[in-house]
Amino acid sequence: MSEVIILAFDTSTSAITAAVHDGSRILAEAAVIDTRRHTEALAPMVEKSLQECGLRPADLTHIAVGIGPGPFTGLRVGIVTAVTMGYALGVPVHGICSLDALAAQAVGDVDGELLVASDARRKEVYWARYVSADGSAMRTSEPAVNHPLDLPEEVRALPTVGRGPVLYPEHFRNPRPILDVRAGAIADLAALEIGSGRHTDAVPMYLRRPDAQEPGAPKPTLAGGR
Numbered sequence: 001m002s003e004v005i006i007l008a009f010d011t012s013t014s015a016i017t018a019a020v021h022d023g024s025r026i027l028a029e030a031a032v033i034d035t036r037r038h039t040e041a042l043a044p045m046v047e048k049s050l051q052e053c054g055l056r057p058a059d060l061t062h063i064a065v066g067i068g069p070g071p072f073t074g075l076r077v078g079i080v081t082a083v084t085m086g087y088a089l090g091v092p093v094h095g096i097c098s099l100d101a102l103a104a105q106a107v108g109d110v111d112g113e114l115l116v117a118s119d120a121r122r123k124e125v126y127w128a129r130y131v132s133a134d135g136s137a138m139r140t141s142e143p144a145v146n147h148p149l150d151l152p153e154e155v156r157a158l159p160t161v162g163r164g165p166v167l168y169p170e171h172f173r174n175p176r177p178i179l180d181v182r183a184g185a186i187a188d189l190a191a192l193e194i195g196s197g198r199h200t201d202a203v204p205m206y207l208r209r210p211d212a213q214e215p216g217a218p219k220p221t222l223a224g225g226r
Helices: 038-052 072-089 098-106 183-195
Strands: 006-010 015-021 026-033 062-066 093-096 112-121 124-133 136-139 144-146
Touching: 006 038, 006 072, 006 183, 015 038, 015 183, 026 038, 026 183, 038 072, 062 072, 062 183, 072 093, 093 098, 093 183, 098 112, 098 124, 098 136, 098 183
Parallel strands: 006 062, 062 093
Antiparallel strands: 006 015, 015 026, 112 124, 124 136, 124 144
16 A cells, blocks of 8 residues: 555645545545535545555545635534544645646646636635646745735736636636636545645635624623623
8 A cells, every 4th residue: 555645635726625635646536516514425435445445444544635725614514524534534634825836737738827716705716826847836826815806907817717707707807717626636635745745734715704604702691880
């Protein structure tokens, strides 16, 4: 068995996706498009991917998870699952920017500048700029969330991956046929991180507050305020 066995998954886009990687190549990968069933779909997909390789959770040496940016609920499911599994198995959990994974999927299709624009709901997109060259994609701007029209026209004219062009075709006119994150791309980036001795914590990139806010401290009653 390889010294490195990575379980990777992502729930930041419309795809719920999982993959197993041996540090050099993808051994198994599965995905389903569903924006509402992250909790129900992720665990069976992880189990299916491991079974396809004849592996058990105890065989894993690393876990990698997409940390967004992405909608709060879906993103939280993936990250909590990854952190919980990592703690239970005693293996490191690597956080991979989901926009980076989408950009990596475009390598080979796009040479030069590239835009990633994924669905942020509220008529907005999560986005970042990249340069694709020499078999990799390097991010050249920090991930952000904006209405499409807030992006400069020259940025919106770049070759674009993600669901932004599908949702807002009038604003992104150079679409490429890559819509959602693949867990295999998350695993590939994690393998590079592991090979270089780096580690990125699985801290979610929400970029904005969730729609459902946690309740604040209770207000004092009249009696308590006396």
